[in-house]
Amino acid sequence: MAGKVIAGITISVDGYITGPDDAPGRGLGAGGERLHYWVFGGPWTYEAEREFGSMDGIDKEFYDDLTAGLGTGICGRGMYEAAGAWGGTNPFPGPLFVLTHRIEDAPDPATGFTFVDSLAEALEQARAEADGKDVSIAGGADLIRQALAGGHVDQLALSISPVVLGGGKRLFEGFEQDVDLEIDRVYASQWATHIRYTIKR
Amino acid sequence: MAGKVIAGITISVDGYITGPDDAPGRGLGAGGERLHYWVFGGPWTYEAEREFGSMDGIDKEFYDDLTAGLGTGICGRGMYEAAGAWGGTNPFPGPLFVLTHRIEDAPDPATGFTFVDSLAEALEQARAEADGKDVSIAGGADLIRQALAGGHVDQLALSISPVVLGGGKRLFEGFEQDVDLEIDRVYASQWATHIRYTIKR
Numbered sequence: 001m002a003g004k005v006i007a008g009i010t011i012s013v014d015g016y017i018t019g020p021d022d023a024p025g026r027g028l029g030a031g032g033e034r035l036h037y038w039v040f041g042g043p044w045t046y047e048a049e050r051e052f053g054s055m056d057g058i059d060k061e062f063y064d065d066l067t068a069g070l071g072t073g074i075c076g077r078g079m080y081e082a083a084g085a086w087g088g089t090n091p092f093p094g095p096l097f098v099l100t101h102r103i104e105d106a107p108d109p110a111t112g113f114t115f116v117d118s119l120a121e122a123l124e125q126a127r128a129e130a131d132g133k134d135v136s137i138a139g140g141a142d143l144i145r146q147a148l149a150g151g152h153v154d155q156l157a158l159s160i161s162p163v164v165l166g167g168g169k170r171l172f173e174g175f176e177q178d179v180d181l182e183i184d185r186v187y188a189s190q191w192a193t194h195i196r197y198t199i200k201r
Numbered sequence: 202m203a204g205k206v207i208a209g210i211t212i213s214v215d216g217y218i219t220g221p222d223d224a225p226g227r228g229l230g231a232g233g234e235r236l237h238y239w240v241f242g243g244p245w246t247y248e249a250e251r252e253f254g255s256m257d258g259i260d261k262e263f264y265d266d267l268t269a270g271l272g273t274g275i276c277g278r279g280m281y282e283a284a285g286a287w288g289g290t291n292p293f294p295g296p297l298f299v300l301t302h303r304i305e306d307a308p309d310p311a312t313g314f315t316f317v318d319s320l321a322e323a324l325e326q327a328r329a330e331a332d333g334k335d336v337s338i339a340g341g342a343d344l345i346r347q348a349l350a351g352g353h354v355d356q357l358a359l360s361i362s363p364v365v366l367g368g369g370k371r372l373f374e375g376f377e378q379d380v381d382l383e384i385d386r387v388y389a390s391q392w393a394t395h396i397r398y399t400i401k402r
Contacts, residue, residue, distance in 0.1 A: 013359065013382060013398070014373035015216045031379050148365075158214065160361075162398055164349075164373065164380035172215035172365065178232050179365035181214060186389035193387050193396050197214070197363055 002127070003134040007144045008066060008157035009171065010035045010192065016168035017141050018082075027082035034163040038191035039063075058189035065185075066157055066196070067093070071133025072126040074099060074119075076143040085113070092136075095129050097122045099143060119146055141171045148199075149177055156181065156197040203328070204335040208345045209267060209358035210372065211236045211393065217369035218342050219283075228283035235364040239392035240264075263388035263395040267358055268294070272334025273327040275300060275320075277344040286314070293337075296330050298323045300344060320347055342372045349400075350378055357382065357398040 011017055012035060019029030026046045028035050037043055038059040055063060073092055077100035090096045090112025097114050099122050106115035116122045126135045137147050147153050180200040187194040212218055213236060220230030227247045229236050238244055239260040256264060274293055278301035291297045291313025298315050300323050307316035317323045327336045338348050348354050381401040388395040 013357075014376065019379075034381070156214075160396070162382035162384045164376070164378070164382065166373075166377045166379045172367075175215065175365070176367040177365070178220075178367045180235070181363035181365065183363045183389070183391055183394065186387065186394050188384070188387035188389070190384055193384065193394065195361070195394050 003069065003071060003130050003132055004154040005123070005135045005137060005147070005152055006066070006070070006155040006157060007137040007139075007147060007153045008159075009139045009141075009144060010038070010159040010161055011171050012161055012163050012165040012168075014164045014166065015170050015172060016165045017139060017171050018168040019165045020167040022082060022168065024082060024084050027079075027084075029165075029168045031163070031165060032168065035161045035165075038159060038161065038189060038194075042191070056189055056191065058187050059191060059194070062157075062159070062187035062189075062194040065187075067136075069134040070094065070136050071130025072097065073136040073138055074122045074126050074143070075138040076100075076140045077102070078142075079138065079140045080113070082140075085111075094133075095126075097126050119143070119150065119152070123147075123152060141169050141173065144171065145173075145175045148179060149175070151201075153199055155184070156199065157194065158197070159192045159194045161192045204270065204272060204331050204333050205355040206324070206336045206338060206348070206353055207267070207271070207356040207358060208338040208340075208348060208354045209360075210340045210342075210345060211239070211360040211362055212372050213362055213364050213366040213369075215365045215367065216371050216373060217366045218340060218372050219369040220366045221368040223283055223370065225283060225285055228280075228285075230366075230369045232364070232366060233369065236362045236366075239360060239362065239390060239395075243392070257390055257392065259388050259390035260392060260395070263358075263360070263390075266386075267397070268337075270335040271295065271337050272331025273298065274337040274339055275323045275327050275344070276339040277301075277341045278303070279343075280339065280341045281314070283341075286312075295334075296327075298327050320344070320351065320353070324348075324353060342370050342374065345372065346374075346376045349380060350376070352402075354400055356385070357400065358395065359398070360393045360395045362393045
């Protein structure tokens with residue numbers, strides 16, 4: 001049985017995946033730290049040390065449920081750069097395919113990152129490597145829009161954090177398709193409301 | 202004790218309060234019926250008869266909790282028109298103040314509608330008439346943005362329906378302020394995810 005393609009991302013109440021002026025070292029933009037309070041079990045700052053995965057009960061349950069079935073992931077070059085290539089080594093369980101127009105500066109395969117220059121190619125490789133498990137589409141926004149528009153996404157997992165950012169990168173910016181969803185499950189914590197949807201076809 | 206000002210509205214996953222081309226008789230725009238499946242306990246169409254308040258358990262619980270404390274309401278002229286003035290009589294428990302630049306064509310006070318030409322005036326009258334109960338700000342989007350930007354809103358109640366509309370009137374269109382929220386309660390039904398927030402100051 002083929003795995004599902006799951007797009008998952010955190011947004012503000014006004015639909016932004018980053019605040020204004022995101023950059024390496026502050027990948028979630030100005031004020032955007034609040035988007036990921038749920039990831040760290042509470043407030044953190046770009047300056048302070050932080051530990052990934054120090055999540056509260058419900059947030060952790062959501063994250064564990066979401067990631068349990070994942071075999072591989074795909075992200076955009078922008079997200080890869082904004083995350084500082086996660087320090088140079090893929091921190092996720094399976095291979096991560098990075099969609100980019102500039103595959104010539106691909107890192108050593110030992111890092112766990114594979115550069116590919118089309119979504120079709122990324123999906124094909126990610127599905128093959130996932131070996132029946134799910135493929136995650138982690139963002140950025142443009143990649144998720146492209147995958148949704150192409151009909152490649154089976155499930156959407158949105159974490160809505162309790163903040164209005166007033167600017168930044170908007171998940172559905174310029175997206176003009178009508179997509180019907182079904183609510184699979186809601187995980188409600190104090191830091192975010194996680195909603196898992198299935199795309200209806 | 203003064204009541205709270207509560208802005209409440211239903212949005213799509215991509216943040217629209219109507220689909221494209223809303224008009225009298227189809228106030229939620231093209232495909233926008235799905236926004237209000239939760240109001241009617243399931244699918245309905247603009248053409249078919251429908252009964253307000255035929256809600257499912259969780260949706261009804263959310264609605265009852267929200268409206269239990271309401272004394273009065275404020276809405277914009279556009280919403281009033283799009284709703285066809287609710288057939289000519291205010292269907293809500295308390296007086297409804299309609300914000301409009303054209304107060305000269307105000308309906309008979311017996312309808313339960315009062316036209317006012319500034320938000321300050323609407324808030325003053327609505328608070329006075331609410332007599333310690335809560336004041337609802339029901340939309341449209343521009344009125345909610347104006348009330349939020351002015352710091353008049355104490356709570357935000359968003360019902361997020363499982364649909365991506367791809368166009369229409371966006372709740373946070375052009376809204377550039379940063380607003381911190383706290384999650385009070387989440388009501389999860391199959392038709393919508395209702396999130397009640399308190400505005401942090």
